[in-house]
Amino acid sequence: REGRRPLIAGNWKMNLTHLEAIGLVQKVVFSLKEEELDAAEVVVLPPFTALRSVQTLVAGDKLAIGYGAQDLAAVDSGAYTGDVSGAMLSALACGYVTVGHSERRALHAEDDTVVAAKLGAALRHGIVPILCVGEGLDVRRAGTHVAHCTAQLDAALEGLSAEQVRGAEPGTGIVLAYEPVWAIGTGEVATPDDAQEVCGALRARLAERFDTETAQSVRILYGGSVKAANTAGILAGADIDGALVGGASLDAEEFAQICRIA
Ligand code: PEP
Numbered sequence: 001r002e003g004r005r006p007l008i009a010g011n012w013k014m015n016l017t018h019l020e021a022i023g024l025v026q027k028v029v030f031s032l033k034e035e036e037l038d039a040a041e042v043v044v045l046p047p048f049t050a051l052r053s054v055q056t057l058v059a060g061d062k063l064a065i066g067y068g069a070q071d072l073a074a075v076d077s078g079a080y081t082g083d084v085s086g087a088m089l090s091a092l093a094c095g096y097v098t099v100g101h102s103e104r105r106a107l108h109a110e111d112d113t114v115v116a117a118k119l120g121a122a123l124r125h126g127i128v129p130i131l132c133v134g135e136g137l138d139v140r141r142a143g144t145h146v147a148h149c150t151a152q153l154d155a156a157l158e159g160l161s162a163e164q165v166r167g168a169e170p171g172t173g174i175v176l177a178y179e180p181v182w183a184i185g186t187g188e189v190a191t192p193d194d195a196q197e198v199c200g201a202l203r204a205r206l207a208e209r210f211d212t213e214t215a216q217s218v219r220i221l222y223g224g225s226v227k228a229a230n231t232a233g234i235l236a237g238a239d240i241d242g243a244l245v246g247g248a249s250l251d252a253e254e255f256a257q258i259c260r261i262a
Contacts, residue, residue: 002216003170004216004217004219004241005040005041005171005219005241006039006040006041006235006241006242006262007040007041007043007175007219007221007241007242007262008040008041008042008043008242008243008245008255008258008259008262009043009044009045009068009096009098009130009177009221009242009243009244009245009249010028010042010043010044010045010245010249010250010255011045011070011098011101011223011244011245011246011249012044012045012046012047012070012249012250013047013070013103013246014047015047015250016046016047016050016250017049017050018049018050018052018053019053020050021046021047021050021053021054022050022053022054022057024044024250024252025044025054025057025058025063025065025067026057027252027253027256028042028044028065028252028255028256028259029042029063029064029065031252031253031256032256032259032260034064036259036260037064037065037259038064039262040242040259040262041066041171041242042064042065042066042259043065043066043067043068043095043096044065044066044067044068044249045067045068045069045070045096045097045098046067047070048069048070048084051067051069051089051092051094052092054067055067055092055093059093066095066096067094067095067096068089068094068095068096068097068098068127068128068130069084069089069094069096069097069098069127070097070098070101071084071097071098071099071101071104071118072084072085072086072089072097072099072118072121072122072127073085073086073118073121074114074117074118074120074121075117075121076121076124076125085121085125086121086122086124086125086127087125089125089127090125090126090127094127095127095128096127096128096129096130096175097122097127097128097129097130098129098130098132098177098244099115099118099119099122099129099130099131099132099156100115100118100119100131100132100133100152100156101132101179102132102134102179102181102184103184106181112152112155112156113155115131115152115155115156116155116156116157116158116159119131119156119157119160119174120159120160123160123164123174128167128172128173128174128175129174129175130174130175130176130177130221130244131153131156131174131175131176131177132176132177132179132223132244133149133152133153133156133176133177133178133179133202134149134152134177134178134179134180134181134184134223134224135148135149135180135181135182136181136182137181137182140180140182145180145198146197146198146201149178149198149201149202150201150202150205153176153202153205153206154205154209157209162210162211162214165206165210165214165218166213166214166217166218167217170217173214173217173218173219174218175218175219175220175221176199176202176218176219176220176221177220177221177222177223177244178195178198178199178202178220178221178222178223179222179223179224179244180194180198180224182224183223183224183225184223184224184225184246185225185246185247186224186225187225188224188225189224189225189226189227189230189234190222190224190234192233192234192236192237195222195234195237195240196237196238196239196240199220199222199237199239199240200237200238200239202220202239203215203216203218203220203239206218219241219242220239220240220241221240221241221242221243221244222234222237222240222242222243222244223243223244223245223246225246225247226243226244226245226246226248226258227248227254227258228248228254228257228258228261231243231257231258231261231262232261235261235262242262243258243262245258
């Protein structure tokens with residue numbers, strides 16, 4: 001993987017109170033060995049209401065685990081009832097934020113313009129965006145999934161420089177996640193070949209848009225019904241640097257096992 005450190009990010013979605021969050025993070029960290037936490041980067045993405053608790057736990061106990069949010073506003077402050085800004089997340093020392101998750105695109109009508117604006121907001125506040133792209137079942141059946149995903153990538157990266165995409169230091173650039181919508185929460189995981197096909201195409205597109213060095217530096221995750229049992233197969237793909245894990249990240253042992261395999 002040419003120096004790209006594997007990343008396993010647990011997207012908890014709208015689950016767990018702040019008290020339950022503390023319990024889950026403790027269980028995950030304590031079931032992993034130091035060298036396992038060294039080898040792969042482990043990140044949890046709790047709901048907003050648990051971020052402060054997770055921050056206090058991680059910083060107070062110096063736990064080797066990262067955390068971030070599942071969404072952020074495109075703007076920094078103002079009359080946006082219910083929204084949470086990048087400045088607020090950065091004040092909580094969030095390292096990551098997912099942008100363009102298919103549930104946000106579908107349930108909150110976030111189009112490519114909104115996704116690009118949110119990506120820009122994350123970068124403005126020094127938070128690594130995990131940009132999610134992926135096709136629905138209709139697109140997959142039509143066989144146009146690669147073009148669909150690269151178009152989502154192009155739209156989100158509009159106007160960004162290679163330096164912004166790469167980040168100032170290794171591991172601080174943007175992260176991509178290929179998440180076929182038909183595989184999210186359905187138990188239907190993409191085959192390793194299907195996952196590698198799109199992840200490879202995304203990296204090739206980055207090389208075309210920017211340069212080889214930038215493309216090689218970006219970590220690309222697969223997401224969609226990842227479990228311990230299918231992790232090794234998925235991560236065997238040359239362009240797959242980790243996983244975005246939904247449902248299985250709520251089970252401490254299952255999530256820890258995925259991290260161990262990575
Ligand atoms: C996700 O929500 O990003 C996801 C991949 O969910 P699941 O693992 O449950 O399919």
